[in-house]
Amino acid sequence: MEETKGGPTVNEPGNLTPGRLFEAIKDLSYAKSSDDLLDRLLKKISSLFSPEMAxxxxxxxxxxxLRYALVAGEQAEVIKDRFIAKGEGLPGLAAETNQNIIITDPTRDPRFNTTVDQIPGLEIRCLIAIPFHVEKRVQGLVYLINRKSGPAFNLEEFRAIQTLVAFSELLLIKMVLWKQVGDLEDLDQLTGAFNLKSFFNYFKREVARCERYGTDLSLLQVSIDYYEKIxxxxxxxxxxxxxLNLSFILKKTTRKVDLVARNAEHEFLVMLPQTNQAGAQKVRERIQKILKTRIPGRPEFLLLLLLLFIQSQVSRRSIYTKFLKLTLALIILTRKDRNENIQQLEKN
Incomplete structure (x- = not known):
């Protein structure tokens, strides 16, 4: 909804052309993140409409x-991070009523609050406030103060700024959707752990980092014993x-830099970057302790943990060979001699 009280009653000619507006929209579409998008939006508005503050x-x-999160202009430091209480001033009014507002003569407009809207060292001559929506909810506000020179903002410019804001809202929704799609492609749908494809992508990067920087890498393989019997x-x-419970425990027990992936129907891999053998053993013991607490008296739910420690000096080929050996171990081990074989495997 457009509010024009105290503003121009007709569209005055400006230097905004469809070509310039198209180029601005095109530039917004190149944004790589939400922060980048908002930064580009303010820069384009500043370039096209020359406000004293955007x-x-x-x-x-x-x-x-509302908090002044991004501010462009000579007086930016005066109001950066300044907080406005809910519903106060012109920004609060626009956000709470979900209205696009333009004021070209604050002295004649009762909505202008001299206590809240006045900026130290700046004479307010015209204002524009346009709510920014995410999923139909107001999450922020584009706020323009004065024009550097010339007449006040006109209705043509007011509507053009609304167009840029609306397009930015669509771009942000697109970014959110693409991120959600990307997350779905990377994650196991049942447990929320990473899938095997994602694991190998991260694993190859960590192996390369081991070779380049001389860091250590450890892997834990966790298998639910007698899963078919369950x-x-x-x-x-x-x-x-x-x-689900096991995946939750593994993610909560490890660090943010660690990676938990579902390896097979009843198997998980835990990748521990920059972790030596002693550190990995502590993680293993911590997981075992939690699992015993969570699943007491249920030997059929016993979990088997195998440890692979990769030293920084080991070649990439040797790393993949050890990983293959670790993966095959769970297939060939039998319950009768399992403990003995596990101990022998870790010695190797």
């Missing part, structure tokens, strides 16, 4: 107030709950 106010979801006895749903 600001993006971010809404605080807890209080409903399914046969308690059903598929019970088996899935076990997988």
């Amino acid at each position: 600001c993006f106010l971010l809404k605080d979801l807890a209080t409903g107030g 399914i046969q006895t308690f059903g598929q749903e019970a088996g899935e709950r076990v997988l």
Whole structure:
């Protein structure tokens, strides 16, 4: 909704052409992140319309107030990070009522709040406030103060700025959707752990980092013993709950830099960058302790953990050979001699 009280009643000619507006929209489409998008938006608005100050106010979801998150202009440092309480001033009014507002004569407009809207050292002559939406909710505000020279902003420019803001909203939605799609491609749908494809992509990077910087890398392979028996006895749903619980425990027990991936139906891999053998052993013991606490008295749920430690001096070919050996170990081990074979494997 456009509010023009105290503003121009007709469109005055400006130097904004469809070609310049198209180029601005084109530049916005090159944004790589939400921060980059908002930065480009303010720069394009500043370039096209020459405001004394171009600001993006971010809404605080807890209080409903607005913070000057991005500010471009000579007086930027005066109001950077300044906070406006919910509903206060022209920015608060625009955000709470979800209105696009233009004021070209603050002295005649009762909505102008001299206490909140006045900027130290700056005479306010015209203002534009346009809410920024994410999923139909106001999450911020584009706020322009004065024009550097010439007449006040006109309706043609006001609508052009709305167009740039609306296009930026669409771009942000696209970024969010692409990120969600990317996350779905990287994650196992049942457990939320990374899938095997993603694991190998990260694994190759970490191996290259080991060679380049001389760091260590450890891997834990976790397998649910007698998983098929769990399914046969308690059903598929019970088996899935076990997988979900195990995935949750592994992610909560490890660091943010570590990676938990589902390797097979009942197996997980935990990659521990920059972790030596002693450090990996501590992680292993911590996981075992938590699992015993969570699943007491259920030997059929016993979990098998195999440890692979990669020294920085080992060649890449040797690393992949050791990894293959670790993967095959769970296939060839039998319950009768499992403990003995595990100990022998770790010695090698």
